[in-house]
Amino acid sequence: MEEEDRLHLGSAELRSRLIHGTGKFPSAEVLAQSIAASRAEMITLAVRRLHLDGDRRSELEGLDLARYHLLPNTAGARSAEEAIRLAHLARAAGLSDFIKVEVVGHEATLLPDPLATFEATSRLVAEGYTVLPYTSDDVALSLRLAEAGAAAVMPGAAPIGSTLGVLNPHNIRLIIQECPVPVIVDAGLGAPSDALRVMEWGAAGVLVNTGIARAQNPVEMARAFAAAVETGRLAHRSGLAGETSQGRQGFGASSPPAGLPLG
């Protein structure tokens, strides 16, 4: 069973269903060790101006980017146009057609702008990108993004960086259930149990950044998230007792009702 279980995203075929963020790590060394510990094959990146003078080193310097599937984001964009411009720069810098569309519509929470996310997704799909939009937990919007050609949809469990876990489990489960494309739960996953839960529900994968980067021991936490994602995936594929495609069944004793010597 394990050999056949691959996540297909555009041209990428992934064994690991944990996508590893690269922001906010305490050092380049810790980031490199954390990615290695997680065995992630896809990592996210941001696009920023190069410093013209002085120190140009970034937290990515310890990584051989050629070893990973790169998922650059459009973080920082406030409109569809800005997201598309960042996507063009990302493709030119990385020679990869993958893009995580992220358009902030509300500064305080960094919640995504649904209209701009949809527009940027549609246009970048038309330009031939493999688009993975970061979206809210709105079910209908996820379906529309899938229709628009998104390779996967990435609903946020909670606001970016909040580590609040899954705030609206009902909607996340509905999206997983209804969406015709892979659902990768992104943003706000604070503990491995959060990742495990959504993987049990059938999420195709998770993207974790702050939950690992800001842990007291990021490298060990990366390992913990990886184990949780594997466990959740295995549980989902094994079919949870009491769950059917229609939802939960009724209650029932685990021990046989017959033969009780208490008559």
Added chain:
Amino acid sequence: MALGDLDGNTALGAEQLRTRLRASRLYLVTDDLSPLAEVPNLVEAAVAGGADLVQLRRKREPWPELVELARSLQGTCRRGGAIFLVNDHVDLALAAGADGMHLGQGDTAVEEARGRLGPRPLIGLSTHTPEQSLKAQQLPLDYIAAGPVRATPTKPEGIAVGLQQVSAAARVSRVPVVAIGGLDEGVSAIEAGADMVAVVRAVCAAPDPLLAATRLRAEAAGATPWRWISLNGEPRKSPPGEALLELLARLGVEPSGVAVEVDGAIVPRERLATMVVPKGAVIEVVHFVGGG
């Protein structure tokens, strides 16, 4: 500080002053040898000939005479459409209501001068090495001088650093670069990357200062300057004909792993070697950093 002088000419605002600085080509520094009484006529002639900036550099005169002279020169410059600066003395700049001041490496610190002058007056700083030119970019100043280009009796202690220092300054500067030191023509320094040419003897010791200033201004204005561009949101300069790959190389940037956008359009990596930096281009050079 009064914003109008006795003739009723209004001083330029901070923005206008800087706009005019960017369009300047000829910068006159007064000499220390001419009799003080001759300085006003000299400045009058230089401004009439096209000097865009005038710096009063006199070290030995008594304070009241200096203040009086500075006030009078500020008036001359304002009437003639030139910018008036004083050398080193913040107090003199304040007393004369000067448009700005020039500082040497050993003079008052730029931050201190800015603190005392406020935001309007221009501040310039002499730089003699590429390191000084680079370091100056962090300071609240409006131009840097690069030199001495040639050995000069005006500053016998200065070691000539040649036009290389002008080019080195031009490569890193986000503010105009003034070439100074023994220059008696206006072309070579501009072509080496200076925005303007500063002269002392070429005008002050000329038989006809007005004619000398006119010639120098015309030479400097006729030479082909480096182009101002916007690079990652900062003003920078690029020599004419520079290819994008050369621009990246002098910034120490490997083209692999970066993306280059010129005026909103991505430049494919294979075109970097042949595409020349357009005049006034808005260029972005980006790379990947950590992100979620």
